Amino acid sequence: MSHERTLSEPGSILPIKSKLFVGSYERIGLCSSELRTQRLGCSHTTARVKLATAVDELSKETDLATAWSQELNYLDNEIHLLDHRKGEAETILAHAREEFCRAPEPARQNATLAQAEKEVSEMEHLHDELVGRIGALRNRVIAEIDRLISSSPAASAVPRDQISLGLTLAEN
Numbered sequence: 001m002s003h004e005r006t007l008s009e010p011g012s013i014l015p016i017k018s019k020l021f022v023g024s025y026e027r028i029g030l031c032s033s034e035l036r037t038q039r040l041g042c043s044h045t046t047a048r049v050k051l052a053t054a055v056d057e058l059s060k061e062t063d064l065a066t067a068w069s070q071e072l073n074y075l076d077n078e079i080h081l082l083d084h085r086k087g088e089a090e091t092i093l094a095h096a097r098e099e100f101c102r103a104p105e106p107a108r109q110n111a112t113l114a115q116a117e118k119e120v121s122e123m124e125h126l127h128d129e130l131v132g133r134i135g136a137l138r139n140r141v142i143a144e145i146d147r148l149i150s151s152s153p154a155a156s157a158v159p160r161d162q163i164s165l166g167l168t169l170a171e172n
Contacts, residue, residue, distance in 0.1 A: 003030045003044075004087045006094040014101040015094035025094040040138060041131035043083035048076050048134070054141050061148055068137060075134045082130070086123045092116050 006015045006025040018024040030036065036045045052072055059065035093116040100113045 003028055004083065004090045006090055008097070012101065013097045015097055025091065027090075040134045041079065041127065043079050048072065051134075051138055051141065054145065058141065058144055058148075062144060064140075064144065068141060071137055072134070075130055075137070078130055079127070079134075082123060082127055086120065086127075089116070089119045089123055093120050 005028045007028060008015055016026040018026055030044055031039075031042065036042050036047070038047050039045055040047045040051065052069070055065050055068045055072060059069070093113075096113040096116040100110060
């Protein structure tokens with residue numbers, strides 16, 4: 001969700017206003033599509049689709065897949081909703097920073113700014129928790145795939161190090 005962060009003037013907390021949208025601010029923007037295809041925690045990812053496909057395939061082999069599918073759906077929805085909330089919170093923070101920078105020195109009150117920073121920080125911590133949960137789910141899915149492969153008659157045909165979903169948790 002780092003794409004929601006606003007850009008600031010160099011050496012300042014003063015946010016850069018959008019040239020396209022009145023009342024909006026310039027954002028960092030989305031990470032590359034290559035990264036978004038792998039990062040489970042990105043709101044605009046296709047990595048969770050890969051994980052969902054793996055879970056769906058496992059539904060033929062294990063009863064756990066139904067619970068995993070429900071958990072993945074829940075986490076996916078939470079990440080999307082949090083992304084929208086964070087976008088709004090980043091706008092509020094940018095506005096608070098702008099007001100703080102433009103206020104005369106004696107009139108500067110940072111209570112609004114501190115509250116806006118706190119809300120963004122809390123959302124980032126919640127995102128970290130969601131990413132941790134989705135990572136644990138990914139690990140359970142991979143462990144089940146490993147178990148099924150090692151118990152199959154053709155287990156020796158596919159080297160274990162060649163099995164990968166190509167999904168990571170990192171996000172900046």
